[in-house]
Amino acid sequence: GNSVTQMEGPVTLSEEAFLTINCTYTATGYPSLFWYVQYPGEGLQLLLKATKADDKGSNKGFEATYRKETTSFHLEKGSVQVSDSAVYFCALRLEGSARQLTFGSGTQLTVLP
Amino acid sequence: EADIYQTPRYLVIGTGKKITLECSQTMGHDKMYWYQQDPGMELHLIHYSYGVNSTEKGDLSSESTVSRIRTEHFPLTLESARPSHTSQYLCASSGGAPRYGYTFGSGTRLTVV
Numbered sequence: 073g074n075s076v077t078q079m080e081g082p083v084t085l086s087e088e089a090f091l092t093i094n095c096t097y098t099a100t101g102y103p104s105l106f107w108y109v110q111y112p113g114e115g116l117q118l119l120l121k122a123t124k125a126d127d128k129g130s131n132k133g134f135e136a137t138y139r140k141e142t143t144s145f146h147l148e149k150g151s152v153q154v155s156d157s158a159v160y161f162c163a164l165r166l167e168g169s170a171r172q173l174t175f176g177s178g179t180q181l182t183v184l185p
Numbered sequence: 186e187a188d189i190y191q192t193p194r195y196l197v198i199g200t201g202k203k204i205t206l207e208c209s210q211t212m213g214h215d216k217m218y219w220y221q222q223d224p225g226m227e228l229h230l231i232h233y234s235y236g237v238n239s240t241e242k243g244d245l246s247s248e249s250t251v252s253r254i255r256t257e258h259f260p261l262t263l264e265s266a267r268p269s270h271t272s273q274y275l276c277a278s279s280g281g282a283p284r285y286g287y288t289f290g291s292g293t294r295l296t297v298v
Contacts, residue, residue, distance in 0.1 A: 079232075097232070104286070107273040108286075108289075110226075113292075114291055115191075115275050115277075115289035115290050115292045116275065117289070118287075118288075120264045121284065121286055123284040125232050161228070162223075165286065173218075173279075173287055175227075175228045175275075177227045178226035180225060180226065
């Protein structure tokens with residue numbers, strides 16, 4: 073079946089540190105890949121996406137590259153801010169049914185000033 | 186502005202009460218979803234719909250029910266609330282190809298006392 077495995081949290085960093093949150097996937101077919109962010113008390117917001125191999129998604133200083141050979145979509149940011157503190161979800165989506173989005177378990181990020 | 190709305194944002198209710206969580210979207214999306222999010226952050230799909238008069242149960246068994254009488258509206262009902270129903274409930278919608286991902290509402294935080 074399809075699945076997404078995320079780096080376990082929580083992750084605590086100091087402001088301006090480099091961030092990596094690992095995400096690997098298993099899928100039957102060629103999925104689109106997503107990172108969602110959930111700020112405290114809110115729903116999920118789409119952070120970035122990539123729809124085919126070697127695509128790089130980017131937004132708000134975050135980046136992730138679709139690596140088909142390693143089935144990975146790691147999230148990176150060069151210099152985190154306190155306002156980046158949130159929960160980050162990696163997800164994949166395939167064609168074929170209404171239940172298309174498969175989420176990872178989420179990674180809690182806390183950035184300290 | 187196209188968006189997805191959930192009401193109420195917060196609800197505290199007594200055991201045995203009937204409740205309905207509202208979800209509406211203005212994007213004309215055919216697919217809609219309900220997720221339950223536990224304190225550990227993980228998201229569990231409890232219901233989905235791929236059009237009017239179409240509803241299906243998700244991966245996590247739930248005592249709630251849903252209806253889809255209009256494209257834009259996907260309410261979730263609990264006939265008799267219990268403390269075990271205390272959770273965050275997130276509604277989402279999608280339309281078109283997988284590369285577009287989902288749009289989420291802000292969620293309803295339900296507490297049953």
